[in-house]
Amino acid sequence: MRLGDRYMSKLQRRLRALSFIAVGTIGCQNTPVARPMPGGFGGEPVPLVRCAYPDESQESALDSRSLLALVAAHTPALESARALEGEAALRRQKAATPGWFKHLSSEERLWLSGAMAQDAQAATKAADAIYKAQSEVSELLIDLRAVREAMAHINDSEAQLKKVLERAENARKASEAAAPLVEAIKADLAGRETARARLAQQDSAARARIRHLAGMDPAGELVIDLQPLDNPRWLNGDLTPSSCAEEAATRGPGVSQAEHLVSTLRECVSMLEGQPLVGRKQLAEKKVDFQGALFQAIAARRELDGKLRLGAVEAAEAIGASTRQATAAAKLLTLAKAANRMIDDRVEMNAPGFTAKEMFETAGAVELARTEELKSRLARHKAHARLWLLLGQP
Numbered sequence: 001m002r003l004g005d006r007y008m009s010k011l012q013r014r015l016r017a018l019s020f021i022a023v024g025t026i027g028c029q030n031t032p033v034a035r036p037m038p039g040g041f042g043g044e045p046v047p048l049v050r051c052a053y054p055d056e057s058q059e060s061a062l063d064s065r066s067l068l069a070l071v072a073a074h075t076p077a078l079e080s081a082r083a084l085e086g087e088a089a090l091r092r093q094k095a096a097t098p099g100w101f102k103h104l105s106s107e108e109r110l111w112l113s114g115a116m117a118q119d120a121q122a123a124t125k126a127a128d129a130i131y132k133a134q135s136e137v138s139e140l141l142i143d144l145r146a147v148r149e150a151m152a153h154i155n156d157s158e159a160q161l162k163k164v165l166e167r168a169e170n171a172r173k174a175s176e177a178a179a180p181l182v183e184a185i186k187a188d189l190a191g192r193e194t195a196r197a198r199l200a201q202q203d204s205a206a207r208a209r210i211r212h213l214a215g216m217d218p219a220g221e222l223v224i225d226l227q228p229l230d231n232p233r234w235l236n237g238d239l240t241p242s243s244c245a246e247e248a249a250t251r252g253p254g255v256s257q258a259e260h261l262v263s264t265l266r267e268c269v270s271m272l273e274g275q276p277l278v279g280r281k282q283l284a285e286k287k288v289d290f291q292g293a294l295f296q297a298i299a300a301r302r303e304l305d306g307k308l309r310l311g312a313v314e315a316a317e318a319i320g321a322s323t324r325q326a327t328a329a330a331k332l333l334t335l336a337k338a339a340n341r342m343i344d345d346r347v348e349m350n351a352p353g354f355t356a357k358e359m360f361e362t363a364g365a366v367e368l369a370r371t372e373e374l375k376s377r378l379a380r381h382k383a384h385a386r387l388w389l390l391l392g393q394p
Helices: 003-017 064-074 076-096 104-174 176-213 241-251 255-271 280-348 356-390
Strands: 049-051 235-237
Touching (some): 104 176, 104 255, 104 280, 176 356, 255 280, 280 356
16 A cells, blocks of 8 residues: 555544534633634634533542543543554654655655644544543533432432331221232332342443543542532523534634644645655655545535534533423422322321322322433533533633
C-alpha cells in the first residue's frame, strides 16, 4: 500500500468515526475564540447560553467534575490516538536527522506533512474517545443516583406494606375472605426483594463500568460523591433550541479538532507545492492524497455542524418536555400520597368500608406515581447532561 493510500485509509476511518449523533463531550474543553470556519461557513454566532456546574460536596469522595477529568486523561480508548501521536513523533525525528534523506528538501516535506496530518487525526480521535467515555460516564452517574433513590423508595414502601400485611392477617383470622389479599401482599413484598437485588446488580455494574472508563481496575475501589437527584442547576440563561444550536455549533464536541484537521490538511497541500527537486512525482501524488483528504475533512466538518445543531435542539426540547412531565408526575404523586393518608386515617378510625384492601390499593397507587415521578426526573437530568456536554462545557 502506498504511503498516501495508508494516510487516506486512516483519515477515512477517522471521518467515519466522526459521524456520531452528537450528544456532546466535556473533554474537548472548547473555548469561544475567533477562528475562521471551513469554506462555506459564516461568522461565529454569539454564545447565548452559559452553564454552571452543580455544587459538589467537599468530602473525600470523588465528585463528578474530578471523575470526568480523570476519564478525559485516562480512558483506555485514548491508546489508539496516542499511537498516532507516537508515529508522528517518529516521522519528525527522521525528518530532523542529518543524512537520513538523499534529497532532504523534498522528502523532508513529505515526512513532516505526514506527521502534521497524523497529529491532527490523533487530536480528532482523542476528542471522539473522550466524548464517548464522558458521555457514558455522565449517564451512568445519573443512573447511580436514580438507583439509590429507587432503593430508598423500596425500603420506605416495604415498611408501610408490612403494616398493611399485619392488618390483612388480622382480618384473615376473622374471615378467610381476606386470604387472597394476604397472599397478594406477600407476593408484592417478595417482588420487592427481586427489585432490590436487580438494583444492587445495576449499581455494581455501573460502578465497574465507570472505573473502566476512568482507566482504573474494574474490580477496584471507587468512592463517588453522588448528589441527590433533585432539580438540575446545571444550565442557566437562554435555553431556546435555536440559541442552543448556535452554541453547540460553535463550542461543541470535536469542533475545534475538526477545524484544526481542515487547516492542517490545507497547510500540508501548500507544503508540497512548487517543489522541482527529485521525487516530484511522489510529491504530486501525495499532494493529490492530501487534497482528497481535505475535501472529505471539510465535508465531515459540515456534517458535524448539522449533527451538533440537531443534537442541541433535541436536548433542549427534551428538557422542556421532561420538565413538564416531572411537574405533572409530582402533582400526581402528591395526590396519591394524600389519598393514601386519608385511607390510613379511615382505617385507623375503623370507619365502615375502609379495610386493608383499600390500604393496599392506595399504597400501590403511590408506588406507581412515585415510579413515574422518578422516571421523569431521570429523563430531565439526562437531557440536561446531554445539553451540558453538547455545549462544550468543561
